[in-house]
Amino acid sequence: MQVSVDRDRCCSSGMCVTNAPDIFDQDDRDSLVRLRQTSFQPEQFAALRLAADLCPGGAISVTEDDRQS
Ligand code: SF4
Secondary structure: EEEEEOOOOOOOOOHHHOOOOOEEOOOOOOEEEOOOOOOOHHHHHHHHHHHHHOOOOOEEEEEEOOOOO
């Protein structure tokens, strides 16, 4: 699974950090999203999909990889 965040679309809601604090963080200076990790384990996939679905800015992109999902 590939995950990317678009800081230009992030509105600093913090929803992703609330739902998946091990994966997402907010920058101390501007509160925009940052990824804590660049590779993910299968047990994290559901949280990643949920974070993408719930992001109010549409800033989280999840690309499925057939070999891992
Ligand atoms: S949920 Fe979306 S808009 Fe909110 S902080 Fe995370 S990436 Fe930004």
